[in-house]
Amino acid sequence: xxxxxxxxxxxxxxxxxxxxxxxxxxxxxxxxxxxxxxxxxxxxxxxxxxxxxxxxxxxxxxxxxxxxxxxxxxxxxxxxxxxxxxxxxxxxxxxxxxxxxxxxxxxxxxxxxxxxxxxxxxxxxxxxxxxxxxxxxxxxxxxxxxxxxxxxxxxxxxxxxxxxxxxxxxxxxxxxxxxxxxxxxxxxxxxxxxxxxxxxxxxxxxxxxxxxxxxxxxxxxxxxxxxxxxxxxxxxxxxxxxxxxxxxxxxxxxxxxxxxxxxxxxxxxxxxxxxxxxxxxxxxxxxxxxxxxxxxxxxxxxxxxxx
Numbered sequence: 001x002x003x004x005x006x007x008x009x010x011x012x013x014x015x016x017x018x019x020x021x022x023x024x025x026x027x028x029x030x031x032x033x034x035x036x037x038x039x040x041x042x043x044x045x046x047x048x049x050x051x052x053x054x055x056x057x058x059x060x061x062x063x064x065x066x067x068x069x070x071x072x073x074x075x076x077x078x079x080x081x082x083x084x085x086x087x088x089x090x091x092x093x094x095x096x097x098x099x100x101x102x103x104x105x106x107x108x109x110x111x112x113x114x115x116x117x118x119x120x121x122x123x124x125x126x127x128x129x130x131x132x133x134x135x136x137x138x139x140x141x142x143x144x145x146x147x148x149x150x151x152x153x154x155x156x157x158x159x160x161x162x163x164x165x166x167x168x169x170x171x172x173x174x175x176x177x178x179x180x181x182x183x184x185x186x187x188x189x190x191x192x193x194x195x196x197x198x199x200x201x202x203x204x205x206x207x208x209x210x211x212x213x214x215x216x217x218x219x220x221x222x223x224x225x226x227x228x229x230x231x232x233x234x235x236x237x238x239x240x241x242x243x244x245x246x247x248x249x250x251x252x253x254x255x256x257x258x259x260x261x262x263x264x265x266x267x268x269x270x271x272x273x274x275x276x277x278x279x280x281x282x283x284x285x286x287x288x289x290x291x292x293x294x295x296x297x298x299x300x301x302x303x304x305x306x307x
Contacts, residue, residue: 005039008032009047010068013061016054094283095142096125101228102146102270102295103127105250109294114287121283129226130203137273144284145273146291148245149203159272161292164245166204166266169231170258171238184261187217194222194240196231204228207266208243215264232257250298270295 001009011021012032022029040047047064048055057065098107107125114123128136133145138155152158168185174193179185197219198205212219222240225231229251231242236256245268249259272288274280 001039001043004035005042006068006071008035009039009061009064010072012036012048012055013057013065013068018055092120093122093124094144094287096123096287097133097136097142097145098125098127099130099133099147100127101148101245101248102291104229104248105298106146106247106291106294109297110287110290113290113293118283118286123287133273137275140275140278143274143278143281144287147271147273149269149271150273153273155276156273157276161270161272161288161295163267163269164247164295166208166243166262166268167246167249168260168262169235169242169244169249169252170260171235171241172256172258174238174241175258175260180258180260182260184263186263187212187215187219190219190241191217192220195219196234196240196242197221197224198228198231198243199224199226202226204245204268207268211264211266247295247298 007025008021011024012018015021015024018029018032018036022032025032036047043060045060046058047061048057050056096107103125107127111123111125114121126136126142130147130150133142133147134150134153134156136142137145138153146161150158168190170185170193175185175189179189198208200206200209223234225234228244228248231244232248232252234240235242236253243262252259272291274284
């Protein structure tokens with residue numbers, strides 16, 4: 001199939017008729033019909049059957065269409081990237097992406113520090129999941145992204161901001177008093193307790209799964225979640241024990257939960273991502289320094305005993 005064939009095929013699949021497809025791609029109805037006939041002739045099979053005045057895709061067309069959809073998504077990404085390259089970036093604006101866990105305590109503190117030294121820079125912030133951040137940066141839709149551990153990407157540079165420890169957040173009264181007084185809890189201490197687990201596809205979820213497998217601990221998982229603050233909220237509502245990184249734990253209501261170090265220790269890498277083709281500006285470097293300071297402050301706060 002040629003690109004023109006694919007364009008017409010996609011339009012007919014989306015609209016269900018030759019006339020609507022012609023309007024969609026701004027050509028005449030005869031042109032759509034001729035292109036469709038030519039595509040079917042080259043392919044050697046029919047793509048549509050006319051039923052009740054509409055075109056119904058054949059089984060072959062339905063098999064082809066998911067691949068055509070992916071092709072158009074890739075073309076859309078090329079257009080978006082071209083537009084971003086053409087538009088460039090203002091020196092007085094900064095596009096910042098963070099994972100959700102860094103948007104509640106770390107990002108606001110970093111923003112306060114940054115505003116003190118760069119009050120004229122307008123910051124646009126979005127909290128997204130890691131794959132969305134990688135995609136947006138690869139398309140140069142943002143200047144900088146802050147994530148937990150992600151695989152290397154050929155279009156991005158990756159730097160380390162350090163790591164943060166995983167902590168245990170337990171509803172008040174669920175753990176024995178002696179364990180709470182010690183300030184740390186082992187995986188074996190959680191046996192028989194309801195556990196709020198993280199999605200095994202999440203970076204921290206992967207680390208926890210490996211640790212559980214190696215320790216042989218048999219935990220009673222009652223719910224799995226994708227977002228760390230949802231895990232924290234479930235613990236605060238008494239659903240079960242959550243294991244999250246210390247930045248999330250900094251938001252914990254210590255009147256409702258106990259926060260303890262997890263044994264054995266699990267460290268979660270915090271990384272900085274930016275487009276490889278674009279050198280890091282002074283503004284980007286300044287914001288990263290503020291994120292580093294905020295990350296250090298919040299990391300300590302996550303394990304600070306309640307007052």
